[in-house]
Amino acid sequence: MSLDQLAATISGSLVLPGSADFDGARLYHGRAGDPAAVAHVGGVDDVVAAVGAAREERLPVAIRGGGHSNWESLPGALVIDLRALREVVVDQDAAPTADGARLVHVGGGATWGEVAEELARHGLAISSGDTRSVGVGGLTLGAGIGWVVRCWGLALDQLVGAQLVTAGGDVLELSETSYPELFWGVRGGGGNLGVVTRFDFLAHPLTGVVHAAITLDGADLPALIRAFRDVMRAAPRELNGSLMRTPPMGPELPSRTVIELAWAGPDEAAARAAFAPLLGLPQVTASEVAPVAYPDLLQEPPMPPPGMTMPTIVDENGWFESLDDHVIDALVAGAAEAGAPMLLVRWLGGAFGDVAPEATAIGFRRAEAFVMSAAFVPPDGTAEDVARVKAALAPFVEHSVGAYGNFTNSVAPGLPERMYTQPTLARLRALKLEWDRDNLFSRNHNVVPVVG
Numbered sequence: 001m002s003l004d005q006l007a008a009t010i011s012g013s014l015v016l017p018g019s020a021d022f023d024g025a026r027l028y029h030g031r032a033g034d035p036a037a038v039a040h041v042g043g044v045d046d047v048v049a050a051v052g053a054a055r056e057e058r059l060p061v062a063i064r065g066g067g068h069s070n071w072e073s074l075p076g077a078l079v080i081d082l083r084a085l086r087e088v089v090v091d092q093d094a095a096p097t098a099d100g101a102r103l104v105h106v107g108g109g110a111t112w113g114e115v116a117e118e119l120a121r122h123g124l125a126i127s128s129g130d131t132r133s134v135g136v137g138g139l140t141l142g143a144g145i146g147w148v149v150r151c152w153g154l155a156l157d158q159l160v161g162a163q164l165v166t167a168g169g170d171v172l173e174l175s176e177t178s179y180p181e182l183f184w185g186v187r188g189g190g191g192n193l194g195v196v197t198r199f200d201f202l203a204h205p206l207t208g209v210v211h212a213a214i215t216l217d218g219a220d221l222p223a224l225i226r227a228f229r230d231v232m233r234a235a236p237r238e239l240n241g242s243l244m245r246t247p248p249m250g251p252e253l254p255s256r257t258v259i260e261l262a263w264a265g266p267d268e269a270a271a272r273a274a275f276a277p278l279l280g281l282p283q284v285t286a287s288e289v290a291p292v293a294y295p296d297l298l299q300e301p302p303m304p305p306p307g308m309t310m311p312t313i314v315d316e317n318g319w320f321e322s323l324d325d326h327v328i329d330a331l332v333a334g335a336a337e338a339g340a341p342m343l344l345v346r347w348l349g350g351a352f353g354d355v356a357p358e359a360t361a362i363g364f365r366r367a368e369a370f371v372m373s374a375a376f377v378p379p380d381g382t383a384e385d386v387a388r389v390k391a392a393l394a395p396f397v398e399h400s401v402g403a404y405g406n407f408t409n410s411v412a413p414g415l416p417e418r419m420y421t422q423p424t425l426a427r428l429r430a431l432k433l434e435w436d437r438d439n440l441f442s443r444n445h446n447v448v449p450v451v452g
């Protein structure tokens with residue numbers, strides 16, 4: 001099917017360069033791409049038609065769920081925009097599990113804000129990301145470290161089924177018993193294996209959360225990270241938390257160091273007891289503790305104005321099985337050398353580590369922490385500036401067991417080799433050879449279809 005035929009066929013719309021809507025269609029979260037066309041699909045049949053047109057016109061496909069990645073801004077792709085597929089339905093025909101979890105169907109283009117709002121009406125939640133506009137698609141298929149990761153695992157650990165449109169145009173129902181190898185692969189393989197038009201999750205009962213924001217004097221950052229680590233290592237799995245240092249962003253936004261905690265449950269006394277060791281740190285300068293509804297945990301950072309020339313984000317990250325003192329020292333020293341970048345330490349363990357490494361395509365289940373460091377090189381910076389900052393940030397990742405693809409938009413060759421263990425990558429490549437030999441779905445952290 002040609003693009004002209006696609007335009008005439010789909011219930012949604014196809015936006016082509018030169019049309020009045022094109023500038024709006026190619027702009028997402030402040031980034032303008034240069035696609036061959038944008039297909040706003042209205043349903044599964046439209047997705048099948050769009051995939052068929054991409055195949056015939058030999059165009060790479062860029063899948064847009066929540067639209068927070070960079071790949072669709074690379075030129076020349078057919079963007080398949082799934083935003084119309086955003087229904088969230090609690091399945092009334094499926095019985096709750098023994099612990100009260102319910103089956104929920106979520107459209108492939110929904111965002112986590114939409115999911116959290118709808119599930120809260122039923123007293124349910126899925127551990128997802130921390131941002132309302134982030135897509136269920138990108139976050140889940142790449143892993144999904146959420147606020148309650150220590151209780152319920154990654155977002156993909158809560159997935160029990162999916163509807164997938166393959167490169168060949170087949171519409172498959174995936175689960176542990178139906179196309180189990182593909183189901184294994186989509187749980188961590190990103191958008192490499194096709195377009196997920198529907199996610200089936202088990203959502204957990206959750207009537208409330210207790211949240212703490214603790215602001216700290218970050219002058220001795222290594223000591224602070226060590227203290228956070230030591231408390232979290234001994235914490236019950238209901239306690240989830242991250243430590244973040246943000247760089248100064250102008251005179252009114254100085255550098256800040258904040259520990260955010262979420263207690264999975266409404267019991268404020270239990271939460272305060274778990275928070276106490278961190279609230280009592282000598283570096284604390286301010287703190288707020290409050291019960292919140294789960295959707296209110298999700299935030300929305302301000303987006304840059306359309307057309308603004310953005311700095312280059314240089315980032316490094318890793319999964320760490322043991323966040324030892326020398327790793328912390330390398331992290332903080334590299335950050336200082338790179339010029340006050342952003343640091344994030346997100347604590348894992350608990351349910352994240354209950355999952356066998358080979359059960360999904362995210363294998364680093366012995367990691368106790370995920371850590372990232374990022375710096376901004378101004379728009380007038382040179383390639384040498386970027387290389388210098390990257391070299392300064394990099395040393396701490398030598399101690400990691402792998403990288404988390406969702407937290408970088410880098411398209412550097414060799415990244416998939418760090419994102420996956422060698423056996424996982426071999427399995428994903430075999431799936432790619434079987435289901436997407438021509439690499440139609442290449443605008444992602446690409447698993448190239450080769451043997452081995």
Ligand SMILES: Cc1cc2nc3c(=O)[nH]c(=O)nc-3n(C[C@H](O)[C@H](O)[C@H](O)COP(=O)(O)OP(=O)(O)OC[C@H]3O[C@@H](n4cnc5c(N)ncnc54)[C@H](O)[C@@H]3O)c2cc1C
Nearest residue numbers: 065066067068069108129130135137138139144145191196
């Ligand atoms: C502000 C912000 C906060 C974040 N917070 C977190 C966090 O707390 N935890 C965390 O783990 N990550 C977090 N992330 C990272 C996030 O998981 C990734 O950026 C993710 O790729 C975003 O997904 P998206 O659907 O919004 O983006 P998109 O650009 O739409 O999708 C990214 C890629 O995912 C694939 N994809 C998306 N939807 C589908 C689908 N339905 N079928 C097949 N493939 C699909 C495609 O390959 C696509 O290129 C955050 C990112 C941002 C920008």
